[in-house]
Amino acid sequence: MTRRFSWIAAGFLIIIWQFACGGGTPTQSPNSNSSGNPSANISISPGSAMVGSPDLILTVSGSKDFTFSNAAHKFSKVVWSQGGIDTSLLTTFVSSSQLTAILPAPLLANAVTAKVRVEIWDVQGDAPIATSSSVPFQVTSPPPPTPSISSISPSTVAAGSPDVTITINGSNFGHYGNFTWSTAFSTTNGNLHDTGTWLQTAIISSSQLTAVIPAKLLQSPNSVQIVVMNGDVMGMSDGYFGYPRSNSVAFTVTP
Secondary structure (H helix, E strand, O other), X not given: OHHXXXXXXXXXXXXXXXXXXXXXXXXXXXXXXXXXXXXXXXXXXXXXXXXXXXXXXXXXXXXXXXXXXXXXXXXEEXXXXXXXXXXXXXXXXXXXXXXXEEEOHHHHOOOEEEEEEXXXXXXXXXXXXXXXXXXXXXXXXXXXXXXXXEEEEOOEEEOOOOOEEEEEEEEOOOEOOOOEEEEEEEEOOOOHHHHOEEOEEEEEEOOEEEEEEOHHHOOOOEEEEXXXXXXXXXXXXXXXXXXXXXXXXXXXXXX
């Protein structure tokens, strides 16, 4: 009985020793935290760029939970992932806590949200031996410029006129995205959401537009404001909040 008890006690001591030395749990878990949710164990700088940027040097910093390798038989590489396609970036090892990578201009040609991660490879391996968490990188479109009106012609018509096409002269007119371009409005009080009327607009150049004022707005004497907005023409329901708007120029319907 004494001998059996001694073996049981020895077994308990071995188990306790293993947990104390970390033998019961992995020493590094790069992709999870105690709650089981993904946690970032790398950071990148910068984290965004404008559409059309040239080649960009990306600095990737590691953490105590994920360090980089440059051993004789191992290497670290930065991977760009977007739209289901992974692109390995030209990577330079700086230290166990820092890498640099070149983001080539073609990856920055369109507005996207991509993911960046680091993989540690063995030179003889066919899969990474460790992978960091993925962190987002935003490629954003530059905001459209603020348009400006210098003059409109004609600036008056007689009540009862048919549709009239006006020429709007100014600056910063153009297309700035899939649904973002310069559009003219007629408004009685400057509130495009409540009293604004979208006018059929053609972009002639960066300094000139034409817009059609429909006959229904010309039936009786009044004075309205002509405004140009560089914004999303599909966004009527949002009130055009936040989009660049020009100054207003008076257009008069005379008796």
